[in-house]
Amino acid sequence: MRRKVIIDQDTLGPATSNLQSIALLLQSPDTEVLGVCVPTGDHWRDQQVRHALRFLEIIGRTDIPVVPGAEHPLVNTAASTTDWEKRHGKLIYKGAWDLARPGKWADPRHTPDLPEGNPSTAPATESAATFIVRLARAHPGEITLWCAGPLTDIALALSLEPTLPALIRELHFMGGAFNPHTEAREFRHHPRREFNIRFDAEAAHAVLRAPWARVTCSPIDISQDVKSTPEMFAEIARADTPLARYLDRFGQRARPMWDEVAAATWLDESLVTRLDDYFIDVNLAPGANYGDMLSWDPGWEPGLGERRARVQKRLAESRFREMFVALCSR
Numbered sequence: 001m002r003r004k005v006i007i008d009q010d011t012l013g014p015a016t017s018n019l020q021s022i023a024l025l026l027q028s029p030d031t032e033v034l035g036v037c038v039p040t041g042d043h044w045r046d047q048q049v050r051h052a053l054r055f056l057e058i059i060g061r062t063d064i065p066v067v068p069g070a071e072h073p074l075v076n077t078a079a080s081t082t083d084w085e086k087r088h089g090k091l092i093y094k095g096a097w098d099l100a101r102p103g104k105w106a107d108p109r110h111t112p113d114l115p116e117g118n119p120s121t122a123p124a125t126e127s128a129a130t131f132i133v134r135l136a137r138a139h140p141g142e143i144t145l146w147c148a149g150p151l152t153d154i155a156l157a158l159s160l161e162p163t164l165p166a167l168i169r170e171l172h173f174m175g176g177a178f179n180p181h182t183e184a185r186e187f188r189h190h191p192r193r194e195f196n197i198r199f200d201a202e203a204a205h206a207v208l209r210a211p212w213a214r215v216t217c218s219p220i221d222i223s224q225d226v227k228s229t230p231e232m233f234a235e236i237a238r239a240d241t242p243l244a245r246y247l248d249r250f251g252q253r254a255r256p257m258w259d260e261v262a263a264a265t266w267l268d269e270s271l272v273t274r275l276d277d278y279f280i281d282v283n284l285a286p287g288a289n290y291g292d293m294l295s296w297d298p299g300w301e302p303g304l305g306e307r308r309a310r311v312q313k314r315l316a317e318s319r320f321r322e323m324f325v326a327l328c329s330r
Helices: 016-027 045-058 078-088 128-138 152-160 195-199 201-208 230-237 242-250 258-267 317-328
Strands: 003-008 031-038 066-068 143-147 168-174 215-218 272-282 293-296 307-315
Touching: 003 016, 003 128, 016 031, 016 045, 016 242, 016 258, 016 317, 031 045, 031 128, 045 066, 045 242, 066 128, 128 143, 128 152, 143 258, 152 201, 168 258, 195 201, 201 272, 215 258, 230 242, 230 317, 242 317, 258 307, 258 317
Parallel strands: 003 031, 003 143, 031 066, 143 168, 168 215, 215 307
Antiparallel strands: 272 293, 272 307
């Protein structure tokens, strides 16, 4: 049987780590993707939904619903983030709120033309939270929630169905940072701060304290310095499929493969060469470390509702690259 998965992803496009990770999950012959839920994260929800729709059109997978998720975090706002920066210093990356970056804007409903072409298909009419709950009830114990954006949709689904963790097979998410061995500027001084978790820290806190049967965290530690290469995309281009042509035109060269690693390691966990066992949580104290990851070895946690997670630390990088090229070339 193919493994059922609901993707919850902030689908900034074209391509990027976001959509390239979805490509891996779609291309796997062992995976049944039930839907792609899209919250605001790297960009506003509505524009990301359009990128996801167009991507699925291009690769011929319009059978998969694209489901709009949360437009805003549960508590955190652009204004409160600006106020936080005045007290504690500037954040290097703010996703949809990064208005100084090209291609970002303040209006969440603004949807300009896409470089890959505008979609002709429409998104689902229900919300991501109700979609997740409905499918979990229909397939109890069978579905993985694979998440690579802020965890807002999952937190909202939990509020609708508190027994959701008992209905879900596992939670596998890209996010967080613990002790990344990298020279990347955003982790040099703040090794525990990572965008997906910090953008909606309250949602992450709620989700990570829920009693899931199994939780796997794919943090910055395992993926930050794993970067794509022109040679990888040149090899994929030789397949001359719709996906290969899309990646040849838009694929992200020389960029960290955060979400692709999270997708590949869910497909084949033998790619992970070090997996640590932690209790994890998120710092919600309104200070300089708001949104940072917290972790403890078993037996050292404070016992205030923290849950255990499997934290990926090291990757069989050459095998991962081979998998990425092979799946994207199918």
